[in-house]
Amino acid sequence: MDRRVEESIGAQLRSCAGNRRRITRRLRELDDEWDLESVLESKASIVTALGVIAGAVVNRRAPSVPVSWAASVVRLAANGLLPVEPLLRRLGLRSSREIEIERMALTIMLGDLDRGPASLAGRRIPDNGIRVVRH
Structure with a gap:
């Protein structure tokens, strides 16, 4: 901890x-x-939708954000590691x-x-x- x-x-x-x-x-x-895991999982769909829209409208590289967010969710499910944990902890979230x-x-x-x-x-x-x- x-x-x-x-x-x-x-x-x-x-x-x-x-x-x-x-x-x-x-x-x-x-x-x-809200705990770290719930925030990560619940915001994944929002980040994905915004990334797809930004990729279609603004910049073709924008989908890299939802891809990295999805990779974080997969990594959390697979082995409990959370790459964006330091950022979420700075926002005051706990496990x-x-x-x-x-x-x-x-x-x-x-x-x-x-x-x-x-x-x-x-x-x-x-x-x-x-x-x-x-x-």
């Missing part, structure tokens, strides 16, 4: 500690947060796993262990433990 993301999660957890209302609000915010780690920690803080970890696309999240950065 990226150190900045880990520190951000720790800061969020510390700011919510002991405040049930704040924890509940943060959990709702996490429900609405689904990072979001889920924060969600699980907040759920534990609430004492709501009956709910268990949420699933991602029908898969259970592996229990690798949660490390919170303390300052």
